[in-house]
Amino acid sequence: MNVPIPNPPPPAFASLRRTLALVYKESVQILRDPSSIAISIVLPIVLIVLFGYGLSLDIQQVPIALVVEGSSPAATSLAGSFRLTRYFNPQTVPTLHAAEILLQQRRVLGIVWIRQGFSRDFQARRARVAVLVPGADVNRDRLIQGYATSVIQQWSQQHAGRLGVVWQPGATLESRVWFNDAMRSRLFLVPGVIVLVMTLIGALMTALVVSREWERGTMESLFVTPVRAGEILLGKTIPYFMLGMIGLALCIFSATVLFKVPLIGSVWVLAFASGLYLLVALALGLLISTVAKNQFVAIQVAMLVTFLPAFILSGFIFDLRSMPSFIQAVTFVVPARYYVAILQTIFLAGDVWAVLLPNGAVLLAMAVVLLALTRAKTRKRLL
Amino acid sequence: MNIADASTAKLRCAHVHRSFRRKNGSMLRAVVDVSLVARPGTVTALVGPDGAGKTTLLRMITALITPDQGSIEVAGLNVVKSPAAVQAMVGYMPQRFGLYEDLTVEENLNLYADLHGVRPGDRAAIYEPLMKMTALAPFMHRLAGRLSGGMKQKLGLACTLVRTPELLVLDEPTVGVDPVSRRELWEIITRLVGDNGLTVLMSTPYLDEADRCDAALVLYEGRVISDGPPKAMRDLAAGRVFRVSPPVGQTPRYMQARLMAQPGIVDAVPEGGQVRCVTATGSQTVNPLANLMPQAAVPRFEDGFMITLPQKPHTDSSANAADHKTPPDKTPVHNSNKNQTSNPAASQDPVVEVHDLVRRFGEFIAVNHVSFTVRRREIFGLLGPNGAGKSTTFRMLCGLLPPTSGTLRVAGVDARRAGAAARQRLGYVAQKFSLYGHLTMAGNLAFFASAYGLHGRKRRERLAWAIEEFGLADYLQILSGAAPGGYKQRLAMACALLHEPELLFLDEPTSGVDPLARREFWQLINTLAECGVTVVVTTHFMEEAEYCDRLIILNNGRILAQGSPAEVRRHATAKGSQPPTMEDAFIAIVEASAAAAGGKA
Numbered sequence: 001m002n003v004p005i006p007n008p009p010p011p012a013f014a015s016l017r018r019t020l021a022l023v024y025k026e027s028v029q030i031l032r033d034p035s036s037i038a039i040s041i042v043l044p045i046v047l048i049v050l051f052g053y054g055l056s057l058d059i060q061q062v063p064i065a066l067v068v069e070g071s072s073p074a075a076t077s078l079a080g081s082f083r084l085t086r087y088f089n090p091q092t093v094p095t096l097h098a099a100e101i102l103l104q105q106r107r108v109l110g111i112v113w114i115r116q117g118f119s120r121d122f123q124a125r126r127a128r129v130a131v132l133v134p135g136a137d138v139n140r141d142r143l144i145q146g147y148a149t150s151v152i153q154q155w156s157q158q159h160a161g162r163l164g165v166v167w168q169p170g171a172t173l174e175s176r177v178w179f180n181d182a183m184r185s186r187l188f189l190v191p192g193v194i195v196l197v198m199t200l201i202g203a204l205m206t207a208l209v210v211s212r213e214w215e216r217g218t219m220e221s222l223f224v225t226p227v228r229a230g231e232i233l234l235g236k237t238i239p240y241f242m243l244g245m246i247g248l249a250l251c252i253f254s255a256t257v258l259f260k261v262p263l264i265g266s267v268w269v270l271a272f273a274s275g276l277y278l279l280v281a282l283a284l285g286l287l288i289s290t291v292a293k294n295q296f297v298a299i300q301v302a303m304l305v306t307f308l309p310a311f312i313l314s315g316f317i318f319d320l321r322s323m324p325s326f327i328q329a330v331t332f333v334v335p336a337r338y339y340v341a342i343l344q345t346i347f348l349a350g351d352v353w354a355v356l357l358p359n360g361a362v363l364l365a366m367a368v369v370l371l372a373l374t375r376a377k378t379r380k381r382l383l
Numbered sequence: 384m385n386i387a388d389a390s391t392a393k394l395r396c397a398h399v400h401r402s403f404r405r406k407n408g409s410m411l412r413a414v415v416d417v418s419l420v421a422r423p424g425t426v427t428a429l430v431g432p433d434g435a436g437k438t439t440l441l442r443m444i445t446a447l448i449t450p451d452q453g454s455i456e457v458a459g460l461n462v463v464k465s466p467a468a469v470q471a472m473v474g475y476m477p478q479r480f481g482l483y484e485d486l487t488v489e490e491n492l493n494l495y496a497d498l499h500g501v502r503p504g505d506r507a508a509i510y511e512p513l514m515k516m517t518a519l520a521p522f523m524h525r526l527a528g529r530l531s532g533g534m535k536q537k538l539g540l541a542c543t544l545v546r547t548p549e550l551l552v553l554d555e556p557t558v559g560v561d562p563v564s565r566r567e568l569w570e571i572i573t574r575l576v577g578d579n580g581l582t583v584l585m586s587t588p589y590l591d592e593a594d595r596c597d598a599a600l601v602l603y604e605g606r607v608i609s610d611g612p613p614k615a616m617r618d619l620a621a622g623r624v625f626r627v628s629p630p631v632g633q634t635p636r637y638m639q640a641r642l643m644a645q646p647g648i649v650d651a652v653p654e655g656g657q658v659r660c661v662t663a664t665g666s667q668t669v670n671p672l673a674n675l676m677p678q679a680a681v682p683r684f685e686d687g688f689m690i691t692l693p694q695k696p697h698t699d700s701s702a703n704a705a706d707h708k709t710p711p712d713k714t715p716v717h718n719s720n721k722n723q724t725s726n727p728a729a730s731q732d733p734v735v736e737v738h739d740l741v742r743r744f745g746e747f748i749a750v751n752h753v754s755f756t757v758r759r760r761e762i763f764g765l766l767g768p769n770g771a772g773k774s775t776t777f778r779m780l781c782g783l784l785p786p787t788s789g790t791l792r793v794a795g796v797d798a799r800r801a802g803a804a805a806r807q808r809l810g811y812v813a814q815k816f817s818l819y820g821h822l823t824m825a826g827n828l829a830f831f832a833s834a835y836g837l838h839g840r841k842r843r844e845r846l847a848w849a850i851e852e853f854g855l856a857d858y859l860q861i862l863s864g865a866a867p868g869g870y871k872q873r874l875a876m877a878c879a880l881l882h883e884p885e886l887l888f889l890d891e892p893t894s895g896v897d898p899l900a901r902r903e904f905w906q907l908i909n910t911l912a913e914c915g916v917t918v919v920v921t922t923h924f925m926e927e928a929e930y931c932d933r934l935i936i937l938n939n940g941r942i943l944a945q946g947s948p949a950e951v952r953r954h955a956t957a958k959g960s961q962p963p964t965m966e967d968a969f970i971a972i973v974e975a976s977a978a979a980a981g982g983k984a
Contacts, residue, residue, distance in 0.1 A: 014500045017497055017500065018497060018498050018500075020497070021493070021494055021497030021498060022494075022498075024494075025483065025486065025490070025494050028485070028486060028490060029483065029485050029486070032485045033485060216479060216481075216484070217477050217478065217479030217481050218481050218482065218483055220447065220475075220477040220479075220481055221475060221476065221477050221481025221482075221539075221542070221543075222481075222498075223445075223447055223470060224445045224446075224447070224470045224473055224474075224475035224552075225470065225471070225495065225498040225499060226467075226470070226471035226498060226499060226500065227498050228467070380446070380447070380466065380467070380470065381446075381447055381448065381449070381466075382442060382447045382448055
C-alpha cells in the first residue's frame, strides 16, 4: 500500500474543515439518535401541551359551600351574587356544620357564611360575612379569599343605596391587570415553557452527548488527531445551537397558534435573546461534561445545576419576590431568571427596552464568562 | 518515510514515572521508571496483564496524560512541550475502538480524513488500499455499530491510517477478537511495517504476540521486567522445551497438573493433545522428563518468560508466585490411583441439557439454535471471541435471562420455569469482580454464607473448608477490594461454592490475568472437577480449550464445533511437525464454512 502524502492545506482552512467535519458528524448523530429527537422535538410539544392545558393557576368555578342562615332579602341577594359569578360554583347548605362536612370531604374548597340577621346588620353597617378556607393550599386559598372579598364588595356597593344605607367608602378600590387582563395563567406559562426547552437542549443534551463520547472512548481517539480543543467545542456548540433554535421556533409556533398567546414584542428580539440564553446553557452543559465523564453523573449534575433552577428559581412559576431573601439572592446567579423576565416581557408587554437591555446584558456577560471558562477548562488531556 | 529519519528513533522514553491517587488516598504507581526506544520500521510490543501500566504508558506517549517524571520524545519532539504536534502525527487506537457507532464505515473514515486534513480529492486513492487490506469495502455504508468485533477493530485501524502516521500506537488491538480477525490484523500490521516502513507500538496481554514483534517489553505492576528482542527470550528456553504425550487413557490436562507439581519443571501446559513442558535446567543435566519420551519443541517467548519469572523480585504478588506451584501438593488428589480414562468421574448423566436455544435482542440473534449437553463432573468450555454469544448463553443457563425459544434443563430443573430452584444448585462467578470491595475477605464469606442460608455447624464447616481449600487464611482481614488479583478470584470462587453447588459457572475467569495466575486458576478448576463439581467455563483464549474435557466453539451465535479438544482439533491439518493448535482449528473451521457458503452462492 502506498499512501500518497497530500500537501497540507493552509492552517485556517484546515481548522475550518475540521470544525465542519465535527459539525457534520454531530448532526448526523443527532438525526440518527431517537433520544435526541425525543428531547428536542417531542419534549417541547409535550411540555407545551402539559403546561397549556394541564396546569392552570386560574380560579374558575371553584366549588364552595354557601351557608345562608335566615332568608332576608339582603342575604338572598348576596347569595345570588355568588351564584352568578363565574369564579364560584356554590352549593347552598342550611348550617355551618353541614358545610364543614363538605369541606372535610373535599367536595368544596371554601365556605361563605352569611349569618342570621344579615339584613339587619347590613343596615346598621356592621354586617359581617365569613369566608372560610381550609389552608391546605395557601396559594389557592388566598385566591378564593380574594375573589370572595371582591364579590362581597361589589354587592355592597350596588346594594347600599337601594337599601337606604349610606355607603361611604374612603376610597374605592379599582384594580386592573394591565398586561394580561383576563388573568389567564396560560399566557405566562406557555412562554415560560421555552425556558425549560432551551435548558434541556442547551445544557442537558450537550452534557449528555459529551459524556457519551468519554464513555465510549471516542473522545480519546479524537484527541490524538490534529484537532484543537476549541474546534471540538465548536463542533458541539453549533449543532446544538441549531437544535435549540428549532425547539424555540416550535415553541413560538405552538404558543401563538395553538394557545393564542399574543406575541406583542418582536420575534427577532425574542430570537436574539433566546440565542444568548442558549449560549449560556450550552456553555454550562459543556462545563458540566468536563467534570462528569459518564452519562449518569452528567445527567444528575445537569438536572441539579440547570434544569431545576430554571424550573423553580427563575420566576417562571413561583414568584421570586415572595421567596426568603437568601433564596432571592441565589436566584441572581440563575441565568434562567433573566431569560424568563425577557420572555414574559416580550410576549405580554412588548419590546420594553428598560427590561430587555439590563437582563440581556447579564445574559451576555454570563455567556462570555462561561464560554471562556469552558474553553480554558477543555484540554486535550485525560487527566 | 524519508531516509534521514531512519537514523533517529521514532519513540524514546527515558525513566518515565506516573502515579495516580486512589480513592482511599494512597498512591498507585502505575508506571515506574520505564525506558524504551522504538526504531523506525519496527513493531514493539508492550506485554502484560491488566493493571500492568500498559494503557497509562501509551496515553503518556500520545500526550493524553503527562508523566510525573522522565521524558518522552516522538520523532524527536518532546511530548510534554508540544503535545498538539505529537497528537497530529501519531496514529492512536484506544482500547475501546474509538469509533462512532452511529456513523457508517465511510462516515467514520471521512471524519478522520477531515480531521487529518486529507483533501477530498486524495481520498479515493487512500481508501482503496485500506479497504482492500481490511476487507471492509463491501461494508462502506454499514453503521460501525453493526460491525463484528473484528471488523470494528480493523475499521479503527483504518481510521488511524487515513494518512501515514509517524508512529502507530495500538492499545490491545487483538483482545477479544476472533482468531481469524486476529490473524488478519497481524497480517495488516506486518504489511504496513514491511511496505510502508511504519513504526508500531502495541500493547497486548498475549505472550504469543510478542514472538511476532521486533522488540517486546514485559510490564508487570508498572515496571519493565524484561526488555529486548523476543529472540533473546526464546534463546533462554533453548533446549529446555519438550512435548510429552500422556499415556493411553490419560487426559493431557491430568498429566499437566502432575507435571506442573514436579520439581525441575518450570511450566507445563496442555497443547494439541500433548503436554508442553519447560524444564528448570538445560539439557546437559538429567531431564526430569526422560522416562516420558520427550520430543524437543521450538521455544517460544512464553517459555523464556516463565523461566525468568520466579527469579524476578516481586512486590505484593510474591506470595502468589511462590505458592502457585504448590496447589497440587496442597490439594489432596483423591483419585490419583484410579485409572485415568478420558475423564474418570464424568458419567453419561447430563447436568445441563440445552436444546435448540435461541435468544434474540430485537433484530439481532445473539444465540442461534444452540444445543449441547454437559455431563456430570466434567469441565465444559464455551469458547469464542467477544460477541460470539458466550455470555448470553451463560445468563440463560443461570436463569438470569429468559430464552426466546428452545429448552434448557439445568441440574434436572427446567431453567425457564424454575430458575430459582436451579440457582440453588449452581454457583456463578461473574466476569468482573462482583463481591463487596469494602468488606474484608472474611466479611464477604460470612455474607454469602448467610445469603445461601447456611447456619450452625454446617456454616462453620463450609467456611473452614473454603478458607482451607482456597488458601485464604492469611488474607481474611484484608479488604477484598485491596487484595491481590489472584486472591480476589479465589474469594469469588470460594463464595460461589459455599452452598456446595453441583454445578459451577465461571464467566471469563482468566481474561486480563497474568500467565501465572491463569495457570494457577486452571489448577483450581481441575481440583474442583476432581472433587466432583461440574464446571462450565467461558474463555476467549483458544488454547485454554485444552484444559476442558469437552467444549463448544461459538462464533456469531452459532456452534462452530463441539466435542473433546482432540475431536475439535481434528478439523485442522497439522503444519509440519507441530500438531495443530485450537486456534488453527478455529481458523480452519471458519474458512471451511466460508468456503461452503461461497460454494452455495
